[in-house]
Amino acid sequence: MKIIPVSEPNIETKEIAYVNKAVKSGWVSSIGEFIEKFEANFAKFCNRKYGVSTGNGTHALHLALEALGIGKGDEVIVPDFSFIAPANAVHYVGAKPVFVDAEKDTWNMDPKEIKKRVNLKTKAIIVVHLYGNMCDMDEIMEIARKNKLFVIEDAAEAHGSKYKDNMAGSFGDISCFSFYGNKIITTGEGGMCLTNDPKINKKMRLLRDHGMTHNNKYWHEIVGFNYRMTNLQAALGCAQLERIGDFLKTKKRNAVLYEKFLKDVPWIEFQTTKPWRENNYWMFTILIKENSKYSRAEIMNILKKKRVETRNVFYSASIMPVHSKYFNKKDKFQNSVYISKRGINLPSSTKLTEKEIKYICNIIKSL
Ligand SMILES: *Cc1c(COP(=O)(O)O)cnc(C)c1O
Numbered sequence: 001m002k003i004i005p006v007s008e009p010n011i012e013t014k015e016i017a018y019v020n021k022a023v024k025s026g027w028v029s030s031i032g033e034f035i036e037k038f039e040a041n042f043a044k045f046c047n048r049k050y051g052v053s054t055g056n057g058t059h060a061l062h063l064a065l066e067a068l069g070i071g072k073g074d075e076v077i078v079p080d081f082s083f084i085a086p087a088n089a090v091h092y093v094g095a096k097p098v099f100v101d102a103e104k105d106t107w108n109m110d111p112k113e114i115k116k117r118v119n120l121k122t123k124a125i126i127v128v129h130l131y132g133n134m135c136d137m138d139e140i141m142e143i144a145r146k147n148k149l150f151v152i153e154d155a156a157e158a159h160g161s162k163y164k165d166n167m168a169g170s171f172g173d174i175s176c177f178s179f180y181g182n183k184i185i186t187t188g189e190g191g192m193c194l195t196n197d198p199k200i201n202k203k204m205r206l207l208r209d210h211g212m213t214h215n216n217k218y219w220h221e222i223v224g225f226n227y228r229m230t231n232l233q234a235a236l237g238c239a240q241l242e243r244i245g246d247f248l249k250t251k252k253r254n255a256v257l258y259e260k261f262l263k264d265v266p267w268i269e270f271q272t273t274k275p276w277r278e279n280n281y282w283m284f285t286i287l288i289k290e291n292s293k294y295s296r297a298e299i300m301n302i303l304k305k306k307r308v309e310t311r312n313v314f315y316s317a318s319i320m321p322v323h324s325k326y327f328n329k330k331d332k333f334q335n336s337v338y339i340s341k342r343g344i345n346l347p348s349s350t351k352l353t354e355k356e357i358k359y360i361c362n363i364i365k366s367l
Pocket of ligand 1: 128179
């Protein structure tokens with residue numbers, strides 16, 4: 001029997017046909033029909049005016065910070081429990097990441113903790129909708145409005161999630177997505193910034209393309225980057241976007257089945273999706289509570305022996321030496337550390353069968 005992976009891309013004939021078309025067209029770099037189509041269609045999917053595609057999700061975050069003029073001397077609030085890209089992007093522009101603890105139940109950044117860390121140097125908040133679970137956007141947008149802060153949504157894990165009927169990525173001054181191989185839709189590597197502001201759109205396009213003036217070749221207005229997506233990537237993205245409705249349905253089905261089969265296991269904790277949120281269930285994740293007979297490592301090992309691949313969740317930034325100088329010794333990121341030591345990502349791909357989910361859950365239940 002094959003290994004059941006944590007995640008695998010769902011590539012079928014449509015993807016192959018579109019990529020073939022792009023290759024055969026000769027437009028293999030960053031000009032071509034698929035790029036414009038992918039930017040327009042993805043922006044529309046998220047209910048935004050402009051889409052600026054990038055080489056990956058980390059480029060998108062860096063581009064967003066640059067476009068908002070954030071730099072040296074500025075502080076940007078980021079979640080302590082998250083993939084590290086948003087904090088790294090803050091470093092790229094020479095600003096200081098200010099970490100905040102997670103909420104115990106949603107695992108997302110705690111608005112009360114955000115409030116405590118706003119000061120005169122704070123310029124922006126990067127919110128991450130973790131595993132597709134939407135942050136408390138009413139609260140966070142209110143904090144931003146009161147303190148005149150930018151909001152950057154890192155929606156790399158949240159394509160198709162909703163907060164009070166509004167799409168993930170429709171809130172921030174800029175929202176950033178990733179299309180890495182394990183995300184809801186993939187372009188191989190790839191990313192996108194979305195905005196409703198024509199000036200920000202223009203600035204991001206300039207920065208993405210070496211700072212080169214649109215209508216005067218090799219005239220550079222500012223120091224920019226090459227953060228462009230290729231037409232080949234965008235071809236893959238166009239095909240994936242046509243299938244996103246099916247992917248979201250399958251992710252939801254996976255979550256419903258996992259919760260049904262595991263709900264009576266007394267040593268497991270789930271991530272809470274609060275009312276008025278629609279989770280895309282990007283990565284189905286459980287926490288191993290203290291009353292478990294086996295440790296997290298033991299459980300992962302048992303599953304591995306039965307050919308079920310799992311993954312530990314992100315580490316709290318507060319416990320990594322490279323980030324420790326950005327923390328006050330007296331700060332305790334209790335929730336974030338708790339989650340990071342106890343979380344396991346279970347297989348979550350759109351190719352999972354109901355039988356496989358049952359198989360995985362039966363192993364867990366037997367412990
Ligand atoms: C995947 C991910 C990114 C980065 O995306 P890349 O395309 O791998 O650069 C950023 N933030 C979060 C929360 C992610 O999950």
